[in-house]
Amino acid sequence: MYAPNTPPFGPTAGLSTLDARARDIFRSIVESYLANGEPVGSRTLSQRGFSLSPASIRNTMQDLTLAGLLAAPHTSAGRIPTHAGLRLFVDGLLEIGDLGTEERREIDARLAANSGKHGGRGFEEALNEASALLSGLAGGAGIVASPVRDAGVKHVEFVALGHDQALAVLVADDGTVENRLMPLAAGVTPSTLQEASNFLNARLKGRPLAEARSEMRGELDAARRDLNVAAARLVEDGLAAWSGGPERERALIVRGRANLLHDAETAADLDRVRTLFDDLEQKEQLIGLLDGVNAAQGVRIFIGAETRLFSLSGSAVIAAPYMNGRQRVLGAIGVIGPARLNYARIIPLVDYTARVLGRMLDGQDS
Template identity: 50%
Template sequence: MASPPVSELTDRAREIFRLVVEGYIDNGQPLGSKAIAAGGKVNLSPASIRSVLSDLEALGLLAAPHTSAGRMPTEIGLRLFVDGMMQVAEPTLHERGVIERRLSEHGAIEQALEATSSVLSDISAAAGVVMVPRREPNLSQMNLVQLDERRALVVLVGQDGSIENRLLDIPAGTSIASLQQATNYITARLNGRTLEDAASAIRKEVSSGQSQLDTASRELVERGLAIWTKDASERPVLIVRGQANLLDEEALGDIERVRSLIDDLENKQSVSELLESAREAESARIFIGSENRLFGLSGSSVIASPYRDREGRVVGVLGVIGPTRLNYARVVPMVDFTARSLGKLIG
């Protein structure tokens, strides 16, 4: 059922509808005619307000959870409010400063992504989610530096200046000459390529016997490539923080919905696919309840925004997932600002 345009509602119907939606977002409870009349924002009797509430219910914008209860917005009503009536509240200078500081206080990009997910959770009082960038930077060199008898440090250097380190177990008795030969061999075939492209070419050359490496150096090459390949395959595609925020006092009254939502969050591949649908958006996209298949049963909302690197390329999506009574007016601009702030940290 499609919602009617806001322009088709009378002024008093719009005002009463707005009060019901904002009351629901504030406390998650239905709002009745007596409470609306007592609030003093509408100069109508409770009987007149009940009539308007009935009209709004007939339009599919409101619903009464119980016979004697007040009304609360339906998903269709929330969509009408978000698209046609919501007035966003831009982050304050203090809020912007806090977000930027928390994202930039960690050096490694992995830690910045973790911090981003936590920030999103904190500002929304829901679950924060961040898709890890799937980027394959062009590389310049790989160095193997012996630390002790059984360990070496593998340093991967990107052409953009990025550096990542991993520890590598090496056979006892490995010589410095073997480490240097493996380093020179990999670097010569790595420069200007992605790791995936270089690893494929190196493995073909090694397996065909054309590498002219000695046995020790060949084993080091294979180990060095393996540790990075394994790291990429096991790296999470999604970071989720703040699931505990979903267990508030109101949620405990509908524990099945919360259990369904938490189960959905565990399905990280499906969550990633949902976030991917916001990849081409210019700013935050809002999915309310059953508008998205994944969270339809739990009746949850998703606010997602793409984030870009310094060249303007979309490298991932971040957002929040929570109950449909999310404070959209506050959270939407916060999500957008967080996306821009994270983008500044992506090389």
């Protein structure tokens, strides 16, 4: 028997510090909580095949509580896992399932219908559909951060609009066109405009603007020797004017907010959902969180206070990057919901959907 108030594992317990009894009881409590959201008492556990008395189970539950893995939501209630307990369970005890054939076919078909092929309406529609699809299949809110645009430059050109104004035109490989009005110094001739255009086309073509622009900063001094003063000024102004890929406005797509209300039965639950709704309006922070997923090789999970954004609502995020055929990450997709999400089901769901999106970006909707 454990010594009172001196658990055999400390406040930052890991699985290796749990004995077999503690591990089995901990697993049973977490699995029950994830299934129905209710606190689990010692008597309930004793009826599930544990060859221990309710008193022995209570002692172990108390040790797990002192270790920070369980909490008692009410004075006389059973126990539920803390966010630290959920993290320990997810990292060490969770048995991840797999998607069935029918689910894979549904994801493939619904995204293919919106991928720009077979009468679809483009990749943006596929992102919307992916968010809605995840929301429907996972039961939480589906979220998608749109890709960082970094298509290579196809063509640039400076066009005079009058004696004191020019239009800086950038055409990207993906067909997007960016026009920026620029002041034009007195005396600039058509040949000067062409000289500046030729200079940039030679150095930008086929390269993402942001990448080329950062590398060209060191070349501008040399450029001033190769170009006349007016053309060099145009080059600098043009590079500053075009926003390019990564700096363009990013879209955040959220679908299925209503799903978050389904399990809200108490006033405290409703308060948490309202807080989560407020969190979902923090576009820049959410995109920042999803961009943080980009460094991961696969699915990442954030639970409660592990992210400042969801520390008050106690929500969880399961997200994965989607990438093109060159394995370069473009964005991220995921599910947000209460901390007791069905991790075993949602992890493979998010992972597979992210991979399908990546293939479609390269036109591989197989």
